[in-house]
Amino acid sequence: MKRKWVENNNMASVKKNFLYQSAYEILVIILPLITSPYISRVLGPENLGIYSYTYSIAYYFSLFASLGIKYYGNRRIAQARNSKQELSKVFSEILYAHLVTSCIVLVIYLGYVSFFVKENQLYSYIQAIYVLGSVFDLNWFFFGMEKFDVTVKRNTIIKILTVISIFAFVRRKTDLIIYIWIMALGNLLAQLYLWTKLKREVSICTVSIKACFRHLKPLCMLFIPLAASSIYQVLSKIILGNISGDYQLGLFDNTQKLINIPMSLVIAFGNVMLPKMSNMFKNYDQEKGMIYLERTVPLIMCIAFSLCFGLISVADIFAPVFWGKEFSAASKLVAFNALVIPFYAFANMLRTQFLIPRGRDNVYTFAMVGGAVINIIVNIILIPYYGAMGAVCGNIAAEASVSVIQAVWIRKEVRIKRYIKLGVPFFIIGFFMYFVVKFVGKFVDQNVIGLAVEIALGALVYCTLSLIYFIKSKNEFVLSILKNIKRKWIK
Numbered sequence: 001m002k003r004k005w006v007e008n009n010n011m012a013s014v015k016k017n018f019l020y021q022s023a024y025e026i027l028v029i030i031l032p033l034i035t036s037p038y039i040s041r042v043l044g045p046e047n048l049g050i051y052s053y054t055y056s057i058a059y060y061f062s063l064f065a066s067l068g069i070k071y072y073g074n075r076r077i078a079q080a081r082n083s084k085q086e087l088s089k090v091f092s093e094i095l096y097a098h099l100v101t102s103c104i105v106l107v108i109y110l111g112y113v114s115f116f117v118k119e120n121q122l123y124s125y126i127q128a129i130y131v132l133g134s135v136f137d138l139n140w141f142f143f144g145m146e147k148f149d150v151t152v153k154r155n156t157i158i159k160i161l162t163v164i165s166i167f168a169f170v171r172r173k174t175d176l177i178i179y180i181w182i183m184a185l186g187n188l189l190a191q192l193y194l195w196t197k198l199k200r201e202v203s204i205c206t207v208s209i210k211a212c213f214r215h216l217k218p219l220c221m222l223f224i225p226l227a228a229s230s231i232y233q234v235l236s237k238i239i240l241g242n243i244s245g246d247y248q249l250g251l252f253d254n255t256q257k258l259i260n261i262p263m264s265l266v267i268a269f270g271n272v273m274l275p276k277m278s279n280m281f282k283n284y285d286q287e288k289g290m291i292y293l294e295r296t297v298p299l300i301m302c303i304a305f306s307l308c309f310g311l312i313s314v315a316d317i318f319a320p321v322f323w324g325k326e327f328s329a330a331s332k333l334v335a336f337n338a339l340v341i342p343f344y345a346f347a348n349m350l351r352t353q354f355l356i357p358r359g360r361d362n363v364y365t366f367a368m369v370g371g372a373v374i375n376i377i378v379n380i381i382l383i384p385y386y387g388a389m390g391a392v393c394g395n396i397a398a399e400a401s402v403s404v405i406q407a408v409w410i411r412k413e414v415r416i417k418r419y420i421k422l423g424v425p426f427f428i429i430g431f432f433m434y435f436v437v438k439f440v441g442k443f444v445d446q447n448v449i450g451l452a453v454e455i456a457l458g459a460l461v462y463c464t465l466s467l468i469y470f471i472k473s474k475n476e477f478v479l480s481i482l483k484n485i486k487r488k489w490i491k
Contacts, residue, residue, distance in 0.1 A: 031159055031160075031163050034163060035163055035166050035167075036254070036257065036258075036322065036323065037322050037323055037324070038166070038167065038170075039166065039170065039179070040254060040322075040323040040324055040326075040327060041323075041324050042170055042171065042172065042173065042175070043170070043173055043175070043176055043179065044173055044250075044326065045246065045247050045250030045251065045326055045327070046246040046247060046250060047173055047176045047250075048249075048250040048253055048254065049241060049245075049246030049247065049249040049250040049253065050120055050123065050176065050246065051123070051176060051179065051180060052237050052241070052249055052250070052253040053120070053237065053238065053241045053246075053249065054120055054123045054124050054127050054180070055127060055130070055180075055183075056235075056237050056238055057124065057127070057238075058109070058124070058127035058128065058130045058131055059130070061105055061106075061108070061109040061112075061131045062105075062130055062131045062133070062134040063223075063226060063227060064101075064105045064223075064227075065101065065102035065105040065106065065131060065134035065135060066098070066102065066134050066137060066223075066226075067098070067101060067216075067219040067220060067222070067223040068218070068219045068220065068221065068222025068223040068224075068225075068226055069094065069098055069137070069140050069219060070139070070140055070222075070226065071222050071226075071274070071356050072094075072140075072215070072218050072219050072221075072222045073094050073098075073140030073141065073144060074140045074143045074144045074274055074275055074278070075144070075274065075275070075278045075356060075357065075359075076090050076094065076144070076215075077090065077091065077140065077141055077143075077144025077145060077275070078144040078145075078146075078274070078275035078276075078278040079278055081144065081145055087202055088202050088203045088204070088205050089205060089207060089211075091141060091202050091204070092204050092205045092206075092207045093207050093211045093212045093214070093215055094140075094212075094215050094219075095204065096207065096212045097212040097213065097215045097216055097219065098137075098219075099135065100212075101216075101219075102134050102135040102137075103135060105131065105134075106128070106131050106132060106134075106135060109128055109131050110125075110128055113125055113128065122177065123176070123177065123180055126177065126180045126181055126184055127180065127184060129181075129184035129185060129187070129188050130183075130184045130187050130188070132188055133184075133187040133188040133190070133191045134191075136188070136191040136192055136194075136195065137191050138191065138194040138195065138198065139151060139191075139194070141194075141198075141201070141202070142194060142197075142201075143274070143275055144275045144278075145201060145275070146272075146275050146276065147201065148272065150194070150197050151194070154190060154193045154194060155190060157193075158186050158189055158190040158193070159186075161186070162182060162183070162186040165182045165186075166179065166182055169182065170182070218361070221361050221365065222356075222361055222364075222365075224365045224368070224369065225361075225364050225365045225367070225368030225369065226368075228365075228368035228369045228371065228372035229368050229371070229372070235375075235376075235379075236252070236375065236379055236391045236394055236395065237249055237252065237253060237256075237391075239379050239380075239383055239391070240252055240379075240383055240387070240388060240390075240391045243383050243384055243387075244383060244384075244387040244388065248387040248388045249388075250327075251327060251329055251330045251333060251388045252333065252387075252388035252391050252392070254323055254327060254330060255330050255333040255334055255337050255388070255392065256337070256395075258311070258334060258337075259311070259334075259337050259338065259340060259341070262307035262310075262311070262341065263307070263340075263341055263344060263345075265303055265307070266300065266303060266304060266341070266344065266345045266348055267348065269296070269299075269300060269303075270348045270349070270351075270352035270353070273292075273296065273352055273353045274352040274353070274356060274357060276292075277292065277293075277352070277353050277354070277357035278356070278357040290414070292353070293349075293353045293354060293414065294415065294418070294419070294422075296349070296353065297349065297419045297422045297423070298422050298423075298426075298470070298473075300345050300346075300349050301342070301345065301346070301422060301423035301426050301427075302426045302466050302470075303345065304341050304342045304344075304345035304346070304423075304426075305341075305342060305423070305426040305427050305429070305430040306426070306430060306433075306462050306463075306466070307338070307341050308338045308339065308341040308342050308430060309338075309430030309431065309433055309434045309458075309462075310430075310433070310455070310458050310459070310462070311334055311335070311337075311338035311341075312335045312338050312339075312434060313433065313434045313437035313438060313441075313454065313458050314437065314441075314451060314454050314455060314458070315331050315332070315334040315335035315338070316331050316335075316441075317441065317446050317450060317451050317454065318331070318334060318451060319331040319333075319334055320446070321446065321447060321448055321450075321451050322451070329388075330388075332389065333388055333389060333392050336389065336392050336393070336396065337392045337395060337396070339396050340395050340396055340399045342423070342427075343396070343399040343400045343402070343403040344399045344403075346403045346407070346419075346423070347367070347399065347402045347403040347406055349419075350403075350406045350407065350410065350414070351364050351367075351406065354410065354413075354414060355406065355410070360410070363406060363409045363410060364406070366405065366409070367401075367402045367405040367406045367409070368402060370401055370402065370405050371398040371399065371401045371402035371405070372398065374394075374397050374398050374401045375394045375395070375397065375398035376394075378390070378393055378394035378397045378398075379391060379394040382394065425469050426466065426469075429462055429465045429466055429469070430462065432461070432465070433458050433461045433462045433465075436457065436458070436461050437454050437457055437458045437461075440453070440454065440457055441454055
């Protein structure tokens with residue numbers, strides 16, 4: 001009876017947290033849809049390229065500042081949260097280790113900008129605020145505690161204030177410096193806010209230096225795959241900017257930002273499931289965790305293929321309407337880059353619900369490093385000839401290889417073939433939606449109204465057919481989420 005209650009309680013918390021995260025991610029999707037056309041027209045491709053380049057460098061340093069705390073801290077807090085004393089001890093040890101390493105990296109970044117950056121030095125100095133935000137990062141703790149409502153409320157307020165500031169203060173091409181200030185300060189304030197909520201959750205206690213240092217090795221181990229992942233997310237922009245110039249970089253950067261918007265839904269689900277699975281694999285039997293994993297596969301692949309085929313369907317009209325005629329060349333980039341989403345979703349599901357919760361960091365690391373190597377090779381070969389499209393091909397090759405490596409490595413432990421079969425119906429539904437949208441697209445104008453019609457039609461077709469499939473297949477996990485949404489809507 002107790003085991004049954006625990007299972008029901010776990011499932012209820014997953015649904016609640018997923019709804020929280022999904023609501024926030026919908027906001028994340030909507031806000032860039034508002035600001036991106038404005039920023040693209042006001043700043044232009046070249047200024048966006050400068051922002052992207054300086055931000056990419058700062059991002060790398062912030063990555064070193066955080067090491068692998070995103071996943072390691074999340075996992076350790078989830079494993080320790082059943083004991084208040086152990087929680088305070090583990091949190092304090094990880095926090096002190098993080099503060100020391102991140103402050104060292106911040107100093108190194110400022111030295112780098114002072115002595116090695118010649119062009120756009122002022123912009124790079126302002127981006128140091130982004131690195132400073134990594135010093136105060138506490139997301140890993142609240143994710144591990146499954147306190148997603150705290151982070152959602154925080155992020156919602158900061159995002160809205162950021163959007164308001166952009167429209168209020170960024171008015172012309174010379175306002176690039178203001179735009180960088182707004183984005184960097186928004187990130188820092190978001191991190192500082194969480195410190196005001198910390199006292200009610202955990203106590204910071206005195207711990208030994210030796211106890212802190214014992215976390216450095218696993219932090220570094222989980223940093224390796226994150227660093228490798230950043231290669232085909234950020235280093236591609238650096239290579240592209242140096243070889244093909246700011247215009248091609250501006251096209252690619254906007255395309256990447258667009259792809260990252262829908263992929264944030266996939267990331268949100270992984271963030272919800274990682275602490276849940278980490279706690280479950282430590283305190284309950286392995287079988288329950290595997291049941292959870294299989295239950296979530298259809299929903300993840302449903303989301304992934306809807307986003308993939310949705311973007312492919314509207315790519316031709318989306319880029320010029322959304323960003324302006326200067327970005328018309330980005331249409332093909334959007335369509336090709338959308339192919340990344342299903343591969344990323346599948347790989348993210350395996351690592352956040354199996355590899356990291358089970359401590360299989362070696363598999364995760366090998367897969368990400370393999371993907372990074374493939375990305376570098378493809379970028380070096382294709383970017384000189386195809387510019388931004390070469391970088392897109394590098395992204396697709398990297399994400400596909402990561403997905404395949406992870407799946408092959410653990411094929412004897414999880415039902416990979418079963419998971420792939422569960423995704424096939426949504427591939428078919430997405431393919432059908434694509435043809436419907438392209439057919440109707442012949443009869444609508446290439447403007448905002450036409451784009452809205454295509455998006456609405458595609459969403460209607462995909463959601464209707466997917467709902468029918470979930471009902472016919474009696475997927476309890478998805479149907480229970482829909483019931484919760486309906487209940488809250490009625491209230």
